[in-house]
Amino acid sequence: MFTSIFNQYDWNEELRSIYNKTDAEVRRALARKQRTLDDFKALISPAAAPYLEHMALLSQQATQKRFGKTIQLYAPLYLSNECQNICTYCGFSLDNQIPRKTLTAAELLQELLAVKAMGYQHILLVTGEAQQLVGMSYFRQMLPLVKQHFQHIAMEVQPLDEADYAELRARGVSTILVYQETYHREDYRKHHPKGKKSNFDYRLACPDRIGRAGIHKIGIGALLGLDDWRTDSFFAALHLQYLERTYWQSKFSVSFPRLRPHVGGLQPKSVITDRELVQLICAWRLFNGEVELSMSTRESPRFRDNIIKLGITSISAGSKTNPGGYAVEPQSLEQFEIDDGRSPAIIAQVIREAGYEPVWKDWDHALHGGEANGKFPLPEEIG
Amino acid sequence: MNTIDKLHYITHPLPDYPIAQQVEDVCRGGCSWVQLRMKEARTEERLAEALRILPRIRHYGATLIINDDVYAAKAADADGVHLGADDMHPSEARHLLGAGKIIGCTANTLDDVLRLSQYDIDYIGVGPFRFTSTKEKLSPVLGGEGIHRIVAAARIHGVRIPIIAIGGITPENIGGLLNTGIHGVAVSGAIHAAMDKVTACEAIIAQLTTGHPSLATDHRPPATHHPSPITDHPSPVTHHRPPITKKMNDILKIADKTFSSRLFAGTGKFGDHQLMENALLASETELVTVALKRVEHTGQEEDTLLRHLAHAHIQLLPNTSGVRNATEAVFVAQLAREALETNWLKLEIHPDPKYLMPDPIETLAAAEQLVKLGFVVLPYCHADPVLCKRLEEVGVAAVMPLGAPIGSNKGLAMLDMLRIIIDQANVPVVIDAGIGAPSHAAQAMELGADAVLVNTAMATAGDPVQIAEAFKWAVRAGRQAFLAGLPGEQSVASATSPLTAFLD
Ligand code: SF4
Numbered sequence A: 001m002f003t004s005i006f007n008q009y010d011w012n013e014e015l016r017s018i019y020n021k022t023d024a025e026v027r028r029a030l031a032r033k034q035r036t037l038d039d040f041k042a043l044i045s046p047a048a049a050p051y052l053e054h055m056a057l058l059s060q061q062a063t064q065k066r067f068g069k070t071i072q073l074y075a076p077l078y079l080s081n082e083c084q085n086i087c088t089y090c091g092f093s094l095d096n097q098i099p100r101k102t103l104t105a106a107e108l109l110q111e112l113l114a115v116k117a118m119g120y121q122h123i124l125l126v127t128g129e130a131q132q133l134v135g136m137s138y139f140r141q142m143l144p145l146v147k148q149h150f151q152h153i154a155m156e157v158q159p160l161d162e163a164d165y166a167e168l169r170a171r172g173v174s175t176i177l178v179y180q181e182t183y184h185r186e187d188y189r190k191h192h193p194k195g196k197k198s199n200f201d202y203r204l205a206c207p208d209r210i211g212r213a214g215i216h217k218i219g220i221g222a223l224l225g226l227d228d229w230r231t232d233s234f235f236a237a238l239h240l241q242y243l244e245r246t247y248w249q250s251k252f253s254v255s256f257p258r259l260r261p262h263v264g265g266l267q268p269k270s271v272i273t274d275r276e277l278v279q280l281i282c283a284w285r286l287f288n289g290e291v292e293l294s295m296s297t298r299e300s301p302r303f304r305d306n307i308i309k310l311g312i313t314s315i316s317a318g319s320k321t322n323p324g325g326y327a328v329e330p331q332s333l334e335q336f337e338i339d340d341g342r343s344p345a346i347i348a349q350v351i352r353e354a355g356y357e358p359v360w361k362d363w364d365h366a367l368h369g370g371e372a373n374g375k376f377p378l379p380e381e382i383g
Numbered sequence B: 001m002n003t004i005d006k007l008h009y010i011t012h013p014l015p016d017y018p019i020a021q022q023v024e025d026v027c028r029g030g031c032s033w034v035q036l037r038m039k040e041a042r043t044e045e046r047l048a049e050a051l052r053i054l055p056r057i058r059h060y061g062a063t064l065i066i067n068d069d070v071y072a073a074k075a076a077d078a079d080g081v082h083l084g085a086d087d088m089h090p091s092e093a094r095h096l097l098g099a100g101k102i103i104g105c106t107a108n109t110l111d112d113v114l115r116l117s118q119y120d121i122d123y124i125g126v127g128p129f130r131f132t133s134t135k136e137k138l139s140p141v142l143g144g145e146g147i148h149r150i151v152a153a154a155r156i157h158g159v160r161i162p163i164i165a166i167g168g169i170t171p172e173n174i175g176g177l178l179n180t181g182i183h184g185v186a187v188s189g190a191i192h193a194a195m196d197k198v199t200a201c202e203a204i205i206a207q208l209t210t211g212h213p214s215l216a217t218d219h220r221p222p223a224t225h226h227p228s229p230i231t232d233h234p235s236p237v238t239h240h241r242p243p244i245t246k247k248m249n250d251i252l253k254i255a256d257k258t259f260s261s262r263l264f265a266g267t268g269k270f271g272d273h274q275l276m277e278n279a280l281l282a283s284e285t286e287l288v289t290v291a292l293k294r295v296e297h298t299g300q301e302e303d304t305l306l307r308h309l310a311h312a313h314i315q316l317l318p319n320t321s322g323v324r325n326a327t328e329a330v331f332v333a334q335l336a337r338e339a340l341e342t343n344w345l346k347l348e349i350h351p352d353p354k355y356l357m358p359d360p361i362e363t364l365a366a367a368e369q370l371v372k373l374g375f376v377v378l379p380y381c382h383a384d385p386v387l388c389k390r391l392e393e394v395g396v397a398a399v400m401p402l403g404a405p406i407g408s409n410k411g412l413a414m415l416d417m418l419r420i421i422i423d424q425a426n427v428p429v430v431i432d433a434g435i436g437a438p439s440h441a442a443q444a445m446e447l448g449a450d451a452v453l454v455n456t457a458m459a460t461a462g463d464p465v466q467i468a469e470a471f472k473w474a475v476r477a478g479r480q481a482f483l484a485g486l487p488g489e490q491s492v493a494s495a496t497s498p499l500t501a502f503l504d
Helices: A002-006 A011-019 A023-031 A037-044 A046-067 A105-117 A136-149 A162-170 A185-191 A200-204 A206-212 A229-246 A274-287 A301-307 A344-353 B019-028 B043-059 B070-076 B090-097 B110-116 B143-156 B171-178 B197-211 B273-283 B305-309 B326-340 B360-372 B385-393 B415-424 B438-447 B464-484
Strands: A070-078 A122-126 A152-156 A173-177 A217-221 A251-255 A292-295 A314-316 A357-359 B007-010 B033-036 B063-067 B080-083 B102-107 B123-126 B163-166 B184-187 B252-254 B257-259 B263-266 B287-291 B315-319 B344-347 B376-381 B430-432 B451-454
Touching: A002 A200, A002 A229, A011 A037, A011 A229, A023 A037, A023 A046, A023 B143, A037 A046, A037 A229, A037 A274, A046 A274, A070 A105, A070 A152, A070 A344, A105 A136, A122 A136, A136 A152, A136 A162, A152 A217, A162 A173, A162 A206, A173 A251, A185 A200, A200 A206, A206 A217, A206 A229, A217 A229, A229 A251, A229 A274, A274 A292, A274 A301, A344 A357, B007 B163, B007 B197, B019 B033, B019 B043, B019 B197, B033 B043, B043 B063, B043 B070, B063 B070, B063 B102, B070 B080, B070 B090, B080 B090, B090 B102, B102 B110, B110 B123, B110 B143, B123 B143, B143 B163, B143 B171, B171 B197, B171 B464, B184 B197, B263 B273, B263 B464, B273 B305, B273 B464, B287 B305, B315 B326, B326 B344, B326 B360, B344 B360, B360 B376, B360 B385, B376 B385, B385 B415, B415 B438, B438 B451, B438 B464, B451 B464
Parallel strands: A070 A122, A070 A314, A070 A357, A122 A152, A152 A173, A173 A217, A217 A251, A251 A292, A292 A314, B007 B033, B007 B184, B033 B063, B063 B080, B080 B102, B102 B123, B123 B163, B163 B184, B263 B287, B263 B451, B287 B315, B315 B344, B344 B376, B430 B451
Antiparallel strands: B252 B257
16 A cells, blocks of 8 residues: 555655756766666755756657657546535635535536537546535446446546446446545645545555456646746655556546646645646656556647647547536526636647647547446346 | 864764763764753753763773864863864864864865865865754755865865765665765764664674775774675674665565575585585575475485575575465475474476476465465466466465576576566565576665575585675675665656746
């Protein structure tokens, strides 16, 4: 379990070690073929700032070597904005007085068709945490619909138990994303004062449960800005390294959500600039040549257009971050503000102009093996 | 002119680690230069502390320097004083203390060094090397490069005063710092924050000594004098190893056991038990594998193999050499557990008598059963990354992929595969088979292997004892290089149009 490794590390010590990195350590990290966690620290440290262009170039090369000139496209679909948690940075937080909505099957179908019409075959289902309303029974009911229309299903929902993940996998879910938000235990408590999410350890162990359940791809990340982004990124890298070695049959992806303005109005503790975000993305790539790096529409068009050449491998486009946002109720309140509102078609064009191929489909339900294809009975069929 | 030590220990006020104990520990670790630093204290308090520790300092023949406080140094009759930028002027201190005492000063810049070098002082502390928690007043961090620049420039300007690097130095940094032309280092946290202070201190001294073999630490009291590690007739009693690896706690752990040597050895093919014993002792190995088929079950004879392996620091690792499938392996393993009274087992199954290639399918099956039977299983296997992960999943304690066909002495023929295995392993990786020369062993260690197992190359060498010792050094060198972080090949890349220009 990652927890036992995590507990051996001290936040302040890592923070200090990152800020103490020297020019020589950065240059050594740049020169190496295979980079260690310590090299990663050097590359995200302030000392690496002067080497940004060099890092970008190496990152571009490493990304093309593994992924070719391709960029995956996906769209988030919000199933519900119900949430029993208080998260200081989120528009859906329990203490925010907003209209709550959970898609019915009919509404979901409308949304699915709208997203599909934009060209997508990969979809990311998103919810808050409302175990009663939007729990496993809701997912059981909705997933067959989604599966009919999409070849790759990812979910970013409340942390679940291992058995639930195994069941989701059997129902056609290939990817689960769960972000730790921050690896700073005390600050985590501050930002998650109420609800199931306030249990730091349960969340920290979540990727382990996903891995054990044999989910094909696991996404992790930290919400940049909640705490020192460099230290949080170090812990995310430590997490990734552990997960890769333990669940060696899984794929991994990392995201870089930056704290954005929303109804609650939390001000970031450490602001990560565009330049630093590029540094961070390149550092990830130089640390790990295989991990997928993903970017949402929180970022500006100009930033996104350029970053696709620097290490990112998948981006969303035309996103709506409110349940029903695509077709049912386009005007409702979003979880976070979108910066890049351009349509997927335009984004695909941008990708092509950069010399890359936009990839809409990179998975097929057939790859799920027997279980998802009905060869083996699902739990309720046995029961 | 006073002689200045290579290692200075700066005391640090800690609630649960009194200064007197700090002094005792570092002196026992071989450090003979203590700087008493009590930033917030008054002169009387400093004086009292100095008088408290002086008898022990004298007992060890060490030197006591008082930080900041010339009056306390004079009153206690300490050996000297260390002055910060805001403390007393060095000339005034010299006047007060007289010619016989040591005066050291702190410098942050080249200008400081040049200015200070005009006075009658004995050494200059240049720093801070890194951010440090012991310095309340922070000056710009110099890093190894900054220190290098200052030292080099000072030398060009004809400064001959010994320069001591100071501020946040850890054992990891010392190797690099020694190349900057400094005379020595001053440390604090590197020792007081270590679990085992004495060992930490010894490790740093070993490093300072290895880096500069000519700078003998001859002032060390005989009580802590270590025998030279190179001896013709090593005996287990004197097998104290100066920890030369840069990480202090660089200890290999497999299952419940720890090893300070990363060289594992075999017992076959030596031709002479006494020669084997001598070689194993010279190698300083702590884990030796023995084929059960070679163990005499009577145990009565004068010259049995086991008698020659009976050394407290040597752990036996029975192996199943000779078996051809999982069933045989599990049977032999149980015999071995009884005969050698250990549940450790090197699992090797090679059905083919010609190349002795390990059988992956039988090995995986046997490993799974043996783990369930409570064995600590170290399987010998192909350099197959997926197989290694599968073995890991059934609970083996380490994996032992081959570097090349057994007995071939070809080195790391499976280099690319070994790299992947090491990269993704969650258990120690021991490179077994194929290591024919110390350079191969060093390469395996540089790659990040946790240990190597050497048999044929040692047993069949012209002089097995000499080769065993050569392997010992090679494994350490490789390990140290791995920990130090090898430089990569500089890839000179250039973009046609800058990729990050959009950020400007
Ligand atoms: S971040 Fe997630 S859990 Fe927290 S309030 Fe928002 S939707 Fe709920």
